[in-house]
Amino acid sequence: MKIKFLSLSFIILIFCYSFSFSQKVSQSGNIGAEATSFSHPSWSEQSNIYEVNVRQYSKEGTFKAFEKSLPRLKKMGVQILWFMPINPIGIEGRKMTESDLGSYYSVKNYKEVNPEFGTMADWKQLVKRAHALGFKVIIDWVPNHTSPDNPWMKTHPDFYKHDKNGNTVYDNDYSDTRNLNYDNMELRDSMISAMKFWITTTGIDGFRCDHVDPTPVDFWKDCITQLRKIKNVFMLAESEKPEFHYAGFDATYAWNMMWTTVDLAQGKIPLQYLDSVLNNNFTTFPKNAERMYFTTNHDENSWNGTEFEKYGDAYKAFAVFSQTMYESVPLVYSGQEEPNKKRLKFFTRDPITWGKYAMAPFYSTLLHLRSKDPALAADAAYKKITTANDEAIFAYTRTKGTHKIFVVLNLSDQPQHFTIKEKEIYGYPINVFTNKKENLFKNHVYTMKPWGYLVYEY
DSSP states (O other): OOOSOOOHHHHHHHHHHHHHHHHHHHHHSOOSBSOOSSOOOTTTTTOOEEEEOHHHHSSSOSHHHHHTTHHHHHHHTOOEEEEOOOSOBOOTTOOOOTTOOOOTTSBSOTTSOOTTTOOHHHHHHHHHHHHHTTOEEEEEEOOSEEOTTSTHHHHOGGGBOBOTTSOBOOSTTOTTOEEBOTTOHHHHHHHHHHHHHHHHHHOOOEEEESSOTTSOHHHHHHHHHHHTTTOOOEEEESOOOTHHHHTTOSEEEOHHHHHHHHHHHTTSSOTHHHHHHHHHHHHHSBTTOEEEOOSOOHHIIIIIOOHHHHHGGGHHHHHHHHHHSTTBOOEEETTTTTTOOSOOOSSSOOOOOOSOOTTHHHHHHHHHHHHHOGGGSTTSEEEEEOOTTTTTEEEEEEEETTEEEEEEEEOSSSOEEEOOOOGGGOBOOEETTTTEEOOBOTTOOEEEOTTOEEEEEO
16 A cells, blocks of 8 residues: 555654553554464474575476575574475467576476476475474465366366356466365365375475465365374465454465565655554454565566565665565575575566575574574564654563663664653663664664664573
8 A cells, every 4th residue: 555645644643552552462462353373383483484586586486406505494494485486387278489498487287396396305305304404395286276277177177267158267367277165075085185185295394375365265164174184284375354363374475565665765755653553453464363474475576576676775675674674484495595686587587696695694594583583473472662762763672581682773764863761671682783782772863774683582
């Protein structure tokens, strides 16, 4: 949602509401609607997600080639590996060019691997190696549609939606897909069976489920219940609908936060608007909901622009925000640690150019901090901290038990000098990016560069 102008009275209203709400958050540590009835996998609360684009990850674009990066990613602090769809891609309906390899999201067979990436044996070896290094592995699952040449089209035509003329249908201009019909109970059973296959046969730890909004919530409740009888899988829904949490999904997307931060970076909205969007999220979603925060992913990079196009010089500040915010399970996309500054082509080979990994230390600091400090767990309490310059500075604490993290962001394109009078941040915390203790006290003057960031651990 993009706002070009806010009246002074509305800004005052936002500020008053945000201040009142932040006090409630600091007192309770738990916000939102009624909690869901299931428990997240124990390893997910302080975890992070790294999205793997196998096709573009290396010159070879294979499982075996990606496997070589596992030690590096382990060192960087990555914990959950999300692989974009690894199933075979349909041929029928492709918008063909000479080098077109098709959309990952046009699934030809749910129980096979894309030969472009390697064999099933290669995949199993990759999962085994990842597990040995301590990673969890989730795969992208496409439940809403298949390719037009998926075998189900011939063996189970009733698995698909049809128009009044009896033709199978697809959304928008996605001519390489055909929509599935979840009114058919046999389809539901077949979809669940296929998902179970990947857990039992290859040992994966969960799924990122693509475009779930058109699929019935009651299907997911049954599906996830059955999957968790095999393993307490981690489930990520590409959706912002709270009801999917009640169906069993651990995490949903925080798109509205991403676009709010983009608008802030581009000067389209005042900083106070960030509070209102955060507070709406906190009160709308269940108490134990996890939200995936990000500054880019495969869709954003390819279709809407790189993080540098969207955020400009603010890209690091908002990466810190995504890594430290309440309820967040943060995402790093393939190449952000390089950093990759090009839009990766979606349908053809366009390998990332690796070299210095210049952003790896930055992400490593944040990823390791999250994994070791309970104050950055998804359910750790959040409190907004008032500063002497809240028109440009956004500050907050995350706390859990005796653990505390203090974050200060200069969300403006100007240098800032200010003080903070709240006693709870006084002390000698460690600046995690310099690894030195600093004396934070009543008259301490914070000096920050444009789009600067500070993270303190107590």
